[in-house]
Amino acid sequence: MAGFDKRVSTYAEALDGLQDGMTVLAGGFGLCGIPENLIAEIRRRGTRGLTVVSNNCGVDGFGLGVLLEDRQIRKMIASYVGENALFEKQLLDGDLEVELTPQGTLAEKLRAGGAGIPAFFTATGYGTPVAEGKEVREFDGRHYILEHAISGDFAIVKGWKADHYGNVVYRHTAQNFNPLAAAAGRITVVEVEEIVEPGELEPSQIHTPGIYVDRIICGTFEKRIEKRTLRG
Amino acid sequence: MALSREQMAQRIARELQDGYYVNLGIGIPTLVANYVPEGVEVMLQSENGLLGMGAFPTEAELDPDMINAGKQTVTARTGASIFDSAESFAMIRGGHVDLTVLGAFEVDVQGNIASWMIPGKLVKGMGGAMDLVAGAENIIVVMTHASKNGESKLLPRCSLPLTGAGCIKRVLTDLAYLEIENGAFVLRERAPGVSVEEIRSKTAGELVVPDEVPEMTF
Numbered sequence: 011m012a013g014f015d016k017r018v019s020t021y022a023e024a025l026d027g028l029q030d031g032m033t034v035l036a037g038g039f040g041l042c043g044i045p046e047n048l049i050a051e052i053r054r055r056g057t058r059g060l061t062v063v064s065n066n067c068g069v070d071g072f073g074l075g076v077l078l079e080d081r082q083i084r085k086m087i088a089s090y091v092g093e094n095a096l097f098e099k100q101l102l103d104g105d106l107e108v109e110l111t112p113q114g115t116l117a118e119k120l121r122a123g124g125a126g127i128p129a130f131f132t133a134t135g136y137g138t139p140v141a142e143g144k145e146v147r148e149f150d151g152r153h154y155i156l157e158h159a160i161s162g163d164f165a166i167v168k169g170w171k172a173d174h175y176g177n178v179v180y181r182h183t184a185q186n187f188n189p190l191a192a193a194a195g196r197i198t199v200v201e202v203e204e205i206v207e208p209g210e211l212e213p214s215q216i217h218t219p220g221i222y223v224d225r226i227i228c229g230t231f232e233k234r235i236e237k238r239t240l241r242g
Numbered sequence: 243m244a245l246s247r248e249q250m251a252q253r254i255a256r257e258l259q260d261g262y263y264v265n266l267g268i269g270i271p272t273l274v275a276n277y278v279p280e281g282v283e284v285m286l287q288s289e290n291g292l293l294g295m296g297a298f299p300t301e302a303e304l305d306p307d308m309i310n311a312g313k314q315t316v317t318a319r320t321g322a323s324i325f326d327s328a329e330s331f332a333m334i335r336g337g338h339v340d341l342t343v344l345g346a347f348e349v350d351v352q353g354n355i356a357s358w359m360i361p362g363k364l365v366k367g368m369g370g371a372m373d374l375v376a377g378a379e380n381i382i383v384v385m386t387h388a389s390k391n392g393e394s395k396l397l398p399r400c401s402l403p404l405t406g407a408g409c410i411k412r413v414l415t416d417l418a419y420l421e422i423e424n425g426a427f428v429l430r431e432r433a434p435g436v437s438v439e440e441i442r443s444k445t446a447g448e449l450v451v452p453d454e455v456p457e458m459t460f
């Protein structure tokens with residue numbers, strides 16, 4: 011790693027500095043666009059007591075679900091966590107804390123975290139259990155609740171292509187939460203399918219500009235499909 | 243006769259207008275896409291970041307990087323765009339989606355909706371439902387009129403934790419199409435062969451019955 015060359019060659023190097031008790035922001039929606047090798051590396055490292063911020067928590071045996079096997083996650087901040095029997099068990103046993111957050115609020119919390127906005131008002135969740143204990147303000151006759159930004163010690167992100175400057179493009183709906191996590195991480199690690207030569211990516215088509223990215227690694231991906239649905 | 247799932251989808255599809263951007267929830271709402279009227283073009287929004295959702299893929303088109311908010315593999319239609327989750331919810335929260343169709347456990351006469359949490363059962367999460375009900379002006383809730391035990395889901399006040407407060411104006415059930423006005427359900431249409439009396443007996447919240455309540459036709 012030198013200057014603007016953000017490439018690292020091993021997953022161990024990619025997550026150097028990750029410690030017990032840290033907050034990790036993970037891109038992905040279901041199993042689509044998840045940083046599957048970086049998750050596997052967290053498992054290998056055995057880092058514990060993590061707070062993980064991600065829309066979902068994978069499935070049994072894949073994605074973030076593998077971090078439940080050795081109880082590495084202490085707290086999960088997510089919008090939907092239903093796909094996972096081990097998750098249910100640890101939640102019911104009290105081994106795992108979960109903070110359910112509306113999906114749009116979760117996205118906006120990360121966006122705000124990356125953009126230096128400490129908190130924002132939103133109508134989402136007003137009058138529901140999500141609003142409990144939160145400040146309410148009225149603007150033009152409508153009620154809004156105060157939601158705080160989220161940032162993380164590490165962001166783990168799955169891109170499609172990147173150059174060594176850390177400019178990243180995502181493929182199709184594998185974009186989802188990835189650019190938001192990328193911007194909100196103190197150390198942002200992006201794993202991609204291909205590292206291209208500088209100049210190959212069209213500057214106006216970059217999704218995540220390199221300024222947000224600290225480390226880039228090229229991996230191979232299983233890309234497991236959660237609900238394979240074909241036309242009749 | 244109570245409406246079938248397909249008839250419920252068919253009835254909602256009549257609310258679609260040419261040029262609408264529409265978000266369809268999981269379950270019966272998803273079926274609405276099968277009944278878009280002739281000459282009407284709509285763009286389906288999927289909150290994981292796809293505007294212009296197409297059909298399910300063929301084996302050859304199958305792509306793990308192309309899914310909808312229900313995590314099913316899909317395609318993108320011509321004219322589609324793909325973006326991140328903050329952008330996706332900016333268009334939802336900013337009121338840019340013309341029609342949202344979603345399911346619920348309960349709706350009440352104040353327009354409150356409960357759809358995500360049953361105390362004592364494991365709570366999986368609200369996903370994007372709270373954002374959708376808070377952000378859209380034009381929402382249709384689709385659900386059965388009563389539970390399997392015969393308990394009304396159209397209530398004076400929701401008993402379950404809310405998904406959104408005061409945001410629902412229209413409800414389609416298997417028995418009726420209703421609007422919520424001035425703290426009451428107003429019966430606008432009946433399912434074929436379903437009497438006003440049956441609807442009244444299964445509606446716990448205040449029900450206003452106009453002089454004329456036409457039967458739906460299919």
